[in-house]
Amino acid sequence: MAKYIVRRLITMVIMxxxxxxxxxxxxxxxxxxxxxxxxxxxxxxxxxxxxxREKLGLNDPIIVQFFRWWGNIFKGEYGKSIALGYTVKDGxxxxxxxxxxxxxxxxxxxxVIGLLIGMLSAFWQNSIIDYLGxxxxxxGNSMPEYFFALILIQIFSIKLGLxxxxxxxxxxxxxxxxxxxxxxCALAIPLCGNLMRYTRNTMLDVANQEYVKxxxxxxxPEWKVYIKHIFRNSMRPVITILLFRLTILIGGSVxxxxxxxxxxxxxxxxxxxxxxxxxxxxxxxxxxxxxxLSISFLIDLIGALLDPRVRLxx
Amino acid sequence: xxxxxIILDVKNLNTSFKSDGQVIKIIKDVSFxxxxxxxxxxxxxxxxxxxxxxxxxxxxxxxxxIINSDHVIYRSYRNSExxxxxxxxxxxxxxxxxxxxxxxxxSMVFQDPMASLNPVYRVGDQIIEGLLEHNKSMSxxxxxxxxxxxxxxxxxPAPEQRVKDYPYQLSGGMKQRIVIAIAMINDPELIIADxxxxxxxxxxQAQIMELMKKLQTDYNKSIILITxxxxxxxxxxxxxxxxxxxxxxxxxSLRQIFSNPSHPYTKMLLSSVPVLGLxxxxxxxxxxxxxxxxxxxxxxxxxxxxxxxxxxxxxxxxIPGFEIEEGHMVRCLRCAGHKEVD
Numbered sequence: 001m002a003k004y005i006v007r008r009l010i011t012m013v014i015m016x017x018x019x020x021x022x023x024x025x026x027x028x029x030x031x032x033x034x035x036x037x038x039x040x041x042x043x044x045x046x047x048x049x050x051x052x053r054e055k056l057g058l059n060d061p062i063i064v065q066f067f068r069w070w071g072n073i074f075k076g077e078y079g080k081s082i083a084l085g086y087t088v089k090d091g092x093x094x095x096x097x098x099x100x101x102x103x104x105x106x107x108x109x110x111x112v113i114g115l116l117i118g119m120l121s122a123f124w125q126n127s128i129i130d131y132l133g134x135x136x137x138x139x140g141n142s143m144p145e146y147f148f149a150l151i152l153i154q155i156f157s158i159k160l161g162l163x164x165x166x167x168x169x170x171x172x173x174x175x176x177x178x179x180x181x182x183x184x185c186a187l188a189i190p191l192c193g194n195l196m197r198y199t200r201n202t203m204l205d206v207a208n209q210e211y212v213k214x215x216x217x218x219x220x221p222e223w224k225v226y227i228k229h230i231f232r233n234s235m236r237p238v239i240t241i242l243l244f245r246l247t248i249l250i251g252g253s254v255x256x257x258x259x260x261x262x263x264x265x266x267x268x269x270x271x272x273x274x275x276x277x278x279x280x281x282x283x284x285x286x287x288x289x290x291x292x293l294s295i296s297f298l299i300d301l302i303g304a305l306l307d308p309r310v311r312l313x314x
Numbered sequence: 315x316x317x318x319x320i321i322l323d324v325k326n327l328n329t330s331f332k333s334d335g336q337v338i339k340i341i342k343d344v345s346f347x348x349x350x351x352x353x354x355x356x357x358x359x360x361x362x363x364x365x366x367x368x369x370x371x372x373x374x375x376x377x378x379x380i381i382n383s384d385h386v387i388y389r390s391y392r393n394s395e396x397x398x399x400x401x402x403x404x405x406x407x408x409x410x411x412x413x414x415x416x417x418x419x420x421s422m423v424f425q426d427p428m429a430s431l432n433p434v435y436r437v438g439d440q441i442i443e444g445l446l447e448h449n450k451s452m453s454x455x456x457x458x459x460x461x462x463x464x465x466x467x468x469x470x471p472a473p474e475q476r477v478k479d480y481p482y483q484l485s486g487g488m489k490q491r492i493v494i495a496i497a498m499i500n501d502p503e504l505i506i507a508d509x510x511x512x513x514x515x516x517x518x519q520a521q522i523m524e525l526m527k528k529l530q531t532d533y534n535k536s537i538i539l540i541t542x543x544x545x546x547x548x549x550x551x552x553x554x555x556x557x558x559x560x561x562x563x564x565x566x567s568l569r570q571i572f573s574n575p576s577h578p579y580t581k582m583l584l585s586s587v588p589v590l591g592l593x594x595x596x597x598x599x600x601x602x603x604x605x606x607x608x609x610x611x612x613x614x615x616x617x618x619x620x621x622x623x624x625x626x627x628x629x630x631x632x633i634p635g636f637e638i639e640e641g642h643m644v645r646c647l648r649c650a651g652h653k654e655v656d
Contacts, residue, residue: 125377210429216374218444218496219416222408229432307434308480 001304008300012293019289024066027278069282079279088283092268098168099257099264102180103248106187111242114192118199118238123226125204133196140193146255149186153259156182166261183260187253191245198241202234209233236306243299247291319350319391321504321536322371325384329363329370329560332378338609340366341560345656348553350391350503353530353537355551355568357544357583361605363560364540368506372420373407390419390503417444421497425509427489431481437492438477441465445499464495468525487518494525505529506538511546523550544587548572556580559605559616562635566642576644578621615646623648 035052036044053059057068072079078088121130157165163178206212207230215229216222257266265284272280329341341363348354356364370381381403389397400419405412424430431440441464442457449457458477465473468491481489490510497505507526511519523546530537539550547554547568554571556564556579564577575581582601603620614629615621621628627647635656636649643655 210424210426211432213374214422214424214430214493214496215432215443216408217372217416217422218447219413219418220443220447221413224447232434233432309433309482 005301008297012297015293016286016290020070020286021066023282023285023289024069025062027282028062028065030276030278073283078283088280092265092280092284095263095265095268098262099266101168102183102187102256102262102264103253105180105184106191107245107248109184110188110192110195113188114195115199115238117192118196119203119226119231121196122200122203122207122230130200133200136189137193137197140190141197143190144255145186145190145253146259148189149182149256149259152182152186168263183256183262186256186259187248191248195238195241199234199238202237203230206230206233232306236303239302239306240299243295243302246295247288319389319397320347321350321389321391322346322348322538323385323387323389324371325386327367327370327381327383327386329366329375329382330380331376332380336609337380339560339611340608341370343656344557344560344562346555346562346565348504348536348538350536351530351534352552353539353550354553354555355539355541355547356555356557357540357542357547358557359542359583359601359605362557364557365508366560367557368422368508368538368540371402372416372422372506373402373405373412374422375407388415388419388504392503414448417500417502418448419502420504420506421500421502423490423493423497423505423507423510426513427486427493428513430493431489433481435480436477437479437481437484438462440481441477441492441495441499444496448500461495461499464499465491468495468498470495486514487521490514490518490522491525494522494529498529502535504536504538506540508540509542510539511543512541519546526550544584556583559608559611561616561645562643563617563645564643565635566639570639570642574639574642576638576642576649577617577646578623578648579617 035049035056035058057065060068069079076089078093117129117133117136121127121133124130153165156163163182165182168179169176212225212229215225220228254266254270256262257264258270261267268280269284271277272284324347325345327341327344328339330337330339344363344367346354356367358364366375369375370379370383371386373381375381383403385401386403388400388402390400391397400411400415402412402415405415431437438458438461441461442454445457445460446452446454461477462473465476470476470488470491476484476488476492481492484492494510505526510526511522514522526537526539527550529535537550539546541547551568553567554565555562556571556577558579564571564575564580571580572584575584579601582599585599586601588598601620606616606619612629613631615624615633618624618628625647633645633647634654635643635645636652637643637655638649638652645656
């Protein structure tokens with residue numbers, strides 16, 4: 001097991017490196033000239049641009065630039081926004097708390113509700129709970145979250161006037177709770193539906209296994225059959241999708257943050273992309289890649305803990 | 315009937331499944347009795363309702379199953395001559411009463427040992443799960459000792475190590491022994507084995523069947539064996555039930571069925587199996603056609619469509635069973651003239 005973990009970690013480091021190289025080259029080859037953006041139309045002369053390039057090291061071979069970028073990241077300098085004039089540290093990292101605020105709530109709520117309704121609808125298959133859960137799941141899966149966001153605003157902000165439609169901090173001060181409700185719901189409903197459907201289907205799958213019948217033939221009560229035998233064996237696939245959603249913690253939701261004017265990383269990214277601000281985009285993309293890799297590593301680890309076949313196998 | 319100890323008495327069992335608003339009858343008017351200490355084989359082609367019959371008795375059925383019967387009575391002769399009677403047909407599928415029977419009185423061995431064990435628990439824990447459920451005061455340590463004892467009895471080497479294994483670490487034959495240990499751990503009176511050797515290779519099959527035979531004779535257990543393996547039937551069974559499309563077509567002792575098979579289906583079933591040392595150049599026959607879809611069945615004899623002796627009378631009404639010798643029932647109009655018993 002220890003050997004396996006070490007091997008996985010080494011591959012991860014290599015993969016991060018390769019991914020960063022791909023991102024770097026891809027962004028370099030977009031043909032966007034950051035110098036042009038920096039100087040602006042008025043100050044742009046060939047000489048000034050050349051001087052700027054020399055100063056920023058943009059004339060160096062691409063591979064030198066690449067390693068310089070990595071060196072800076074290790075020094076804690078993540079780069080500077082070219083167009084907007086802030087550093088990645090101030091502009092992007094400082095926005096994470098706002099993103100975490102809505103995504104954490106959304107994850108927490110959707111996980112609890114999704115698992116619970118998923119389990120109940122497997123237990124009472126074809127009951128009202130089951131049909132309701134399946135309905136929400138279809139809705140959540142088929143509608144993009146920004147569309148949900150728009151519907152929520154339309155109903156609760158415009159028609160009913162109950163909740164604010166935008167912003168993080170209310171203009172007149174006071175509780176931030178009302179501002180949180182709509183963005184959290186817009187994020188949570190699709191997540192919840194997905195998890196619900198997944199939990200239900202895997203549990204029903206497992207419920208048809210022969211070992212569940214054998215467990216019943218031992219005369220143990222139904223709740224024990226469900227918890228010990230069915231739920232325990234359904235956990236692996238469910239945990240997988242649960243963990244993959246952790247990426248939104250870091251990445252935030254570009255769409256929902258934009259619709260609700262929520263000042264999180266998603267919004268910074270939107271601005272950065274429109275301004276061809278490639279240090280920001282690069283850092284964000286790299287971070288997401290690391291996040292995804294760590295999560296899939298985590299999934300394998302938890303999977304191994306849950307399943308002796310993986311835990312003890314070669 | 316007075317001196318016979320009937321452990322299981324099933325009268326007119328009917329099981330249907332609800333599917334897409336349609337109700338399909340799978341088991342039709344099945345009646346049989348099992349004596350204590352005897353073994354009963356239920357044979358027939360795949361899909362003839364063997365499994366559904368015993369699952370209807372033990373109530374391990376899907377939610378869309380509808381089970382009806384005149385009665386299903388289980389009698390426990392454990393403590394005294396005076397049996398304790400349980401009306402299984404009056405119990406709910408997963409209710410307390412039914413659960414108290416499962417394990418200590420009636421237990422089951424299933425077809426596929428690879429799928430019968432929960433992959434994420436150690437086999438020892440799976441063996442003692444039922445034991446602890448029915449003996450609340452027993453400690454885990456005591457239970458594990460009993461489990462190890464049981465594995466020893468079943469001829470498993472190094473049982474102290476085996477209980478710590480996970481199912482995937484064991485071979486198929488070993489897994490089936492574990493499943494039998496799970497079935498035996500509460501010392502039940504009736505063991506129902508649903509094709510216990512179908513998924514195993516032939517040498518292991520023989521070992522497992524010997525084991526079950528030994529359990530039956532040494533501990534005076536009753537066994538219901540579901541199989542389509544005629545070889546197993548001749549080795550194991552005292553009584554035989556032949557089923558076709560959810561109905562018992564012939565029923566009798568092993569000798570009666572094998573030396574005097576009287577239903578065309580039984581005859582064809584037996585002549586499609588090689589019998590060692592019977593005849594030089596014996597040809598195996600096949601039964602033409604295949605089992606019909608249960609939803610399409612009309613009145614009359616279920617076997618009529620594949621029967622070489624089918625007459626117009628076979629296609630009408632309900633075909634009664636005739637007793638052609640004592641305890642030997644045949645559901646075929648060709649035996650009309652004998653006493654009608656069912």
